[in-house]
Amino acid sequence: MALPAERPKLTGRAFYESLGSPKHMLAPMVDQSEFAWRLLSRSFLPPCQQASLLAYTPMLHARLYKESQSYRDHHFQPCRTSLSKSDTDSDAYLDGHPTHDRPLIVQFCANDPDDLLQAALRVAPHCDAVDLNLGCPQGIARKGHYGSFLQESPNLIHSLISTLAKNLEIPVTAKMRILDTKEDTLRYAKLLLDAGASWIAVHGRRREQKGHETGLADWEVIRYLRENLSKETVIFANGNILGYEDLDQCLQETGADGVMSAEGNLCDPGIFAGEEGRREGEKRGEYWVGKDGRAGWRMDAVLRRYLDILYKFVLEKEPPSRNPIFQPDETRNSIQPDSSTTEPILPVPESSPINTSTSLLPSTNHQDNQHDTQPPAKKRKQNHQNARTTSPNLLAVQAHLFHLLRPLVSKHTSIRDKLARARPGDMEKYEEILADVQHVTREGMLELENDQGRPGVMDGIGVGEGDSDVEKEEEEEDEGESSVKAVERCRRPWWVCQAYVRPLPKEALKKGSLKLGKKALKKLEAEAGNGGRNKTDTEHKSVKEKREMVEPVREETDERDGVPRQEMAQEAMVCG
Numbered sequence: 283m284a285l286p287a288e289r290p291k292l293t294g295r296a297f298y299e300s301l302g303s304p305k306h307m308l309a310p311m312v313d314q315s316e317f318a319w320r321l322l323s324r325s326f327l328p329p330c331q332q333a334s335l336l337a338y339t340p341m342l343h344a345r346l347y348k349e350s351q352s353y354r355d356h357h358f359q360p361c362r363t364s365l366s367k368s369d370t371d372s373d374a375y376l377d378g379h380p381t382h383d384r385p386l387i388v389q390f391c392a393n394d395p396d397d398l399l400q401a402a403l404r405v406a407p408h409c410d411a412v413d414l415n416l417g418c419p420q421g422i423a424r425k426g427h428y429g430s431f432l433q434e435s436p437n438l439i440h441s442l443i444s445t446l447a448k449n450l451e452i453p454v455t456a457k458m459r460i461l462d463t464k465e466d467t468l469r470y471a472k473l474l475l476d477a478g479a480s481w482i483a484v485h486g487r488r489r490e491q492k493g494h495e496t497g498l499a500d501w502e503v504i505r506y507l508r509e510n511l512s513k514e515t516v517i518f519a520n521g522n523i524l525g526y527e528d529l530d531q532c533l534q535e536t537g538a539d540g541v542m543s544a545e546g547n548l549c550d551p552g553i554f555a556g557e558e559g560r561r562e563g564e565k566r567g568e569y570w571v572g573k574d575g576r577a578g579w580r581m582d583a584v585l586r587r588y589l590d591i592l593y594k595f596v597l598e599k600e601p602p603s604r605n606p607i608f609q610p611d612e613t614r615n616s617i618q619p620d621s622s623t624t625e626p627i628l629p630v631p632e633s634s635p636i637n638t639s640t641s642l643l644p645s646t647n648h649q650d651n652q653h654d655t656q657p658p659a660k661k662r663k664q665n666h667q668n669a670r671t672t673s674p675n676l677l678a679v680q681a682h683l684f685h686l687l688r689p690l691v692s693k694h695t696s697i698r699d700k701l702a703r704a705r706p707g708d709m710e711k712y713e714e715i716l717a718d719v720q721h722v723t724r725e726g727m728l729e730l731e732n733d734q735g736r737p738g739v740m741d742g743i744g745v746g747e748g749d750s751d752v753e754k755e756e757e758e759e760d761e762g763e764s765s766v767k768a769v770e771r772c773r774r775p776w777w778v779c780q781a782y783v784r785p786l787p788k789e790a791l792k793k794g795s796l797k798l799g800k801k802a803l804k805k806l807e808a809e810a811g812n813g814g815r816n817k818t819d820t821e822h823k824s825v826k827e828k829r830e831m832v833e834p835v836r837e838e839t840d841e842r843d844g845v846p847r848q849e850m851a852q853e854a855m856v857c858g
Contacts, residue, residue, distance in 0.1 A: 551579075
């Protein structure tokens with residue numbers, strides 16, 4: 283299949299520069315980097331800077347995308363009608379929209395070159411490049427033989443990438459994990475580049491680093507790649523991004539061209555907002571700044587913004603009328619803030635009937651008789667429930683909110699229970715959750731205003747949930763062996779978006795949430811000698827006993843909350 287000679291195909295650094303040489307990337311996440319979340323993440327940047335954030339779609343399965351029309355319609359929605367070669371920009375809908383969803387990279391997992399090519403050809407008109415997932419470490423990837431489990435099949439990897447490079451009108455890229463040694467990682471990276479990858483995104487963790495064994499990403503290996511590959515090679519770094527300050531630090535320490543955020547973005551979608559974006563957020567009351575210098579985006583404000591995007595772009599209707607966002611000064615001032623200054627101005631869908639001259643939200647002078655023209659509440663609820671089978675943007679809401687509101691729902695369990703019962707497309711239920719979040723946020727802000735130094739007010743995240751004992755024990759540990767300092771650095775009031783600091787494997791082992799495998803036990807025994815063996819055996823036994831006690835409780839909790847366990851295992855959603 284020969285490429286058309288109409289326009290030159292840019293690759294490598296020339297392609298990267300054609301996109302504006304973006305420094306920040308929203309990483310691909312299974313079922314979690316969908317259109318609405320991409321738009322939300324970009325919305326915290328000033329309008330003139332939103333295109334500087336390069337974003338990836340969730341990982342798509344190439345074979346299913348090639349074979350199933352239903353799979354295509356439910357996972358990638360660039361057009362209002364079913365995706366076909368005849369679709370044009372006039373039919374543009376969500377994914378890859380030329381106005382507000384570019385630049386965009388569509389990621390596939392695959393183990394057959396033809397499947398990958400046929401899938402890529404379908405999405406090529408609606409994105410800037412196609413990415414091959416070589417980083418997914420989950421069991422389903424092992425079973426399906428894709429993601430990081432292609433590492434042992436270099437010839438297949440070369441064929442997958444080269445097939446797209448030769449036959450696709452847009453570039454192909456690859457996202458990989460590091461291998462056991464930096465030398466092996468360098469050879470692996472060269473394989474991808476020689477096959478035709480225009481750039482490589484490198485997750486600084488090995489395939490085995492997942493769940494409680496995630497640990498820290500190795501930036502030194504990424505730096506080694508930068509120093510030993512051509513200067514023309516474009517490299518993105520991924521891993522260890524907890525806050526905005528980590529973005530620049532990663533770039534400096536790795537020498538990478540850009541840096542990705544995955545879990546950090548899930549906990550704080552405003553993580554990419556620079557000084558200008560944060561300053562505007564502070565003016566609107568969305569960005570909180572404490573007396574001690576700690577700062578962050580308010581959860582109630584982020585949730586309002588997220589729901590507004592769903593209404594406006596996915597459901598294509600005006601959001602409901604709401605009061606302006608609460609400000610602590612309101613308790614001391616009878617003058618209410620002007621709603622036009624407290625709501626962010628988001629882009630308006632070109633096909634939407636919403637008036638572009640108005641604010642995102644309608645006036646607070648809402649007419650009650652508008653409800654007379656709407657269907658009964660029961661009918662509206664049924665319509666919302668029906669929408670869940672067609673929109674990936676509605677299916678993702680619950681999981682996003684568990685990430686976003688983690689500290690808040692840990693404190694206010696009634697909101698957690700209500701969120702667990704919410705169903706895709708049930709916007710009335712999510713409006714109820716928003717009202718609850720706004721209420722407890724108001725209480726939390728007033729509490730902090732009255733007594734900022736009182737214990738408990740600043741409780742946000744820990745080394746997991748309920749880990750005060752672990753923190754005390756780890757304070758005496760070596761700085762490089764503890765996550766306590768990272769926890770303290772990221773700690774915010776429970777109503778402010780903040781990173782979730784995953785415990786290091788050593789800490790997880792002490793807690794009893796991690797069980798060492800035979801290989802790990804033997805390694806520790808070899809390193810520690812006989813004395814260490816006895817200690818390790820004792821620890822291993824206590825860990826096993828704790829797991830036997832904890833696992834039935836976890837299963838019962840999951841069933842009570844009504845949330846599938848696989849959906850709560852959020853590590854699985856950050857793929858590669």
